[in-house]
Amino acid sequence: MYKKILVPLDGSELGECVLNHVREIATGSQGTEVILLRIMEELPKLAYSETSEEVVQEAEAKAVSDFKDYLAQLANKLEKEGIATQTVVVHGNPAEEIINYAEKNQVDLIIMSTHGRSGISRWVFGSVADKVVHHSTFPIFIVPPKGCRAG
Numbered sequence: 001m002y003k004k005i006l007v008p009l010d011g012s013e014l015g016e017c018v019l020n021h022v023r024e025i026a027t028g029s030q031g032t033e034v035i036l037l038r039i040m041e042e043l044p045k046l047a048y049s050e051t052s053e054e055v056v057q058e059a060e061a062k063a064v065s066d067f068k069d070y071l072a073q074l075a076n077k078l079e080k081e082g083i084a085t086q087t088v089v090v091h092g093n094p095a096e097e098i099i100n101y102a103e104k105n106q107v108d109l110i111i112m113s114t115h116g117r118s119g120i121s122r123w124v125f126g127s128v129a130d131k132v133v134h135h136s137t138f139p140i141f142i143v144p145p146k147g148c149r150a151g
Helices: 018-026 053-080 094-104 121-124 130-135
Strands: 004-009 035-040 084-091 109-114 140-143
Touching: 004 018, 004 053, 004 084, 004 094, 018 053, 018 109, 018 140, 035 053, 035 094, 053 084, 053 109, 094 130, 109 130, 130 140
Parallel strands: 004 035, 004 109, 035 084, 109 140
Antiparallel strands: none
C-alpha cells in the first residue's frame, strides 16, 4: 500500500524513534522505498552579519556534509534490513519543505515524531508536526514522545 514513505528527521533521538515504526510498515509492504529527509534551516541574517560570506559558506557546506553522513548511517541500517532507502538534504523552512517534498515526489505516507512541546516553548519554537498535519494532503503517521519510549 505504501510505496514511498517520507521520514523527516531533525537529528534528535525523538526524531529517530520513528524508525522502529518505519521498519514495521516498510517490512509489511513489499517494494516500499523510505526517504530520509533532513532540512537545513536558514539562519537569520543577524546571526552571521559580522561574519564573512566565505566563512558562512564553509559552515553551511560542513553542516550539509554532516547531515548527509548522519542520514547515510541511518539509511545503511535500514538497507541492511532489506529496506530500500534514499537520503535527501534540503534547505528551507522545515514544515514547508516536508510538504513541498511530499508533493513533488508523490509520497504515500509521511512518518514523523513530535517533541511534545506545549505552552510557551511550543509558541516560541512552533510545531513542525502540527504545521505539516494542518497543511498536508498526504496521510501522516505521528509518533508522540511517549510512543518512543520502551514500555
